[in-house]
Amino acid sequence: MKILEIKNLSIQYKISEGNVQAVKNVSFDVEKGESIGLVGESGCGKTTIGMAIMGLLPQNAEITNGQIIFDGEDLLTKTDEEMRKIRWKRISMIFQAAMNALNPVFRIEDQIIEAIMTHSDINKVDARKRVEELYRLVGIDPIRARDYPHEYSGGMRQRAIIAMALACNPDLIIADEPTTALDVLVQDQIISEIIKLQEKLEMTMIYISHDISVIIETCNMLGVLYAGTLVEYAPTSELVSNPLHPYTKGLLGSYPSIKGEIKKLNPIPGEPPDLIDPPSGCRFHPRNPLKEKVCIEKEPELRLIDDRHYVACHLV
């Protein structure tokens, strides 16, 4: 069953230098119980997509085209009040581990209780019980719920943020770089925690990260974004063994591995484009040594190649 369908989504930001075309014609869908990884470099639009689903885009952002269909309804036509009811209760978000995701002057327990009570009909006593339950679920001693954020380590703070995201049993969780600011060991624990929870609660998740190896470990579908466009979307194992888009190939080839032989890295030449004035046609063509005339002239469309394997490239 499809829980989320994104159709031809385009988003731009208005800044003093002009309009940044942050997301262009992105379409993909999410089945219930699946975890989707969105990977790409900074500025590729991955967080913008996440924020658009949550309805939390900043003031200067404008959705120029497209639909976000969640459970049969287009979220983009909803009013603020209707969105508020969906947010957190049905779609929640795990933010990047930063001090600013938790309020430093309130006890963590109170912050989670507030989230629960705002979004469901439940009294404070039950909400407190729910917090205890959630703390056990994410692996923190419930006694620590009465602490303030500064008393937590980075990893614990991230766990608390995960607990908060799970608070109302949402249908969809968007995890935006949940482990980026953490050390390797803590990152590993949080990832295994997320995988465990996902299996246990059968949650549907969109996992956003710049690190393709983290995504490969956590997600069963993988979408590769480049300069605001979705260039490839496929089941993870298929995408890793048979990458079709030159950018995906380049991205996979530019990560050194800890296992196996040391291979010489073949990075993609050049740097991502400026999205105020993106390249014509395929946005990747300036960095593609094999480009042809059609790449410069025409925008490629996302085509179905194989079972759920989509790619946007003229040369495939």
Next chain:
Amino acid sequence: MAETLIKINNLSKLYPLKKNLFRKAKEWLPALHNISFDINEGEVFGLVGESGSGKSTCGKILVRLEKATSGQVFFEGTEINSLKGRDLKAFRKKAQMIFQDPYESLNPRRTVFDTLIEPLNVHTVYEELAEPLKAQHIGSRDYRERKIQEVLEKVELKPAEDFLYRYPHELSGGQRQRISIARALVLDPKFIVADEPISMLDASVRASFMNLMLKLKKDFNLTYLFISHDLASARYICDRLGVLFQGEIVEIGPTEMIIQDPKHPYTKMLLSAVPVADPKIKRKRLEGAKMAPIEHSTGCVTCKFYTRCPIASKEKCGEGKPELVSVEDGRFVSCHHIK
């Protein structure tokens, strides 16, 4: 056998806690505790560990941005902690550093040219030059301009003229980091400390920066200290690795040996935590990777890893600090369980 460029002997660094104008520090935070190792000429030595393990402190001491509390650092046989004045300046010309964040480490109000000419202005005083160099007009502005162009081309910012008068905000992250390394290179240093140089860069840019570093190493006969928390990148670029845990070296040796066959339980834990970009490989997660709160104390009598170690035993590890002992040729581990 390559010659030793840097020899580090029982190096310690303590940072004072709770110090103020009227009170001397009573408590000290040991950022580094009695570490010793050598860096050979022409190699890339990697320091890996978690944040707070003392990697950056060590890097800063090796270029004398920080002074060690005790212990010695020998650079080409000269002890650098006691260097002063002219000698210190001469040393700084030979040992340079590049920093993690290219957005912070370049002055936003200086053009690339201004940034790159500054070290040359500071370090080449015409009157002090030896006669043959004077004949080449090394101190002249003309020479400096030529040098800057040459270095910019070496770091693959071509054509150099296009970049000379740009400001940092007109450059991308990768280009900025290239300027950082160019700024170090204009002085023809022998040794460069690279403190997490790629962690702020995007994946596709990261790989090309590492390849560039390796190329420059050959072109300029450099020696690097590469500080990183990313083991996969360290593996790609380093010849030897030192693993730091809470200010102490727990394992040191050739990179491949450590990656393929880690001996210290901490190294094993660290390696097992690196995600693998291959869905066919299922990583085994080490149990017992508990995160005990980090307690820094000078009078620590047990192995520092004791509280988190999966194989710790009270009789052996609870008493006495392990020493760094040689296990194989060129390989040292500090653990009571390894003989």
